[in-house]
Amino acid sequence: MAKKVVIDPGHGGTDSGAVGNGIIEKDYNLKISKYIFDRLKSLGVDVYITRETDETLTPTERVNRVLNAFGNSSDVLVVSNHINAGGADGQSVTNIKYNN
Ligand SMILES: [Zn+2]
Structure with a gap:
């Protein structure tokens, strides 16, 4: 799938x-x-981005956008991009799986 x-x-x-x-x-x-969104889209991957502008999202709004994109399904991969400073340095990618 x-x-x-x-x-x-x-x-x-x-x-x-x-x-x-x-x-x-x-x-x-x-x-x-x-960049990731555009690249995946050009490759024909079903892809959604939670925000395309400099917009404030509450944690609830963010989760709702994730869940509303393709539903809460095991075939959905969520990639949340952060660049850390402090306890963890450098770039990190967190893959969140809401469903097993
Ligand atoms: Zn961060």
């Missing part, structure tokens, strides 16, 4: 995420996520 992919750019709007050295995490999360 073909996988469906939800790309989630972490943070956004009033939630900047990590800030340092002139870098604002939410902006890079969005750029990285848009």
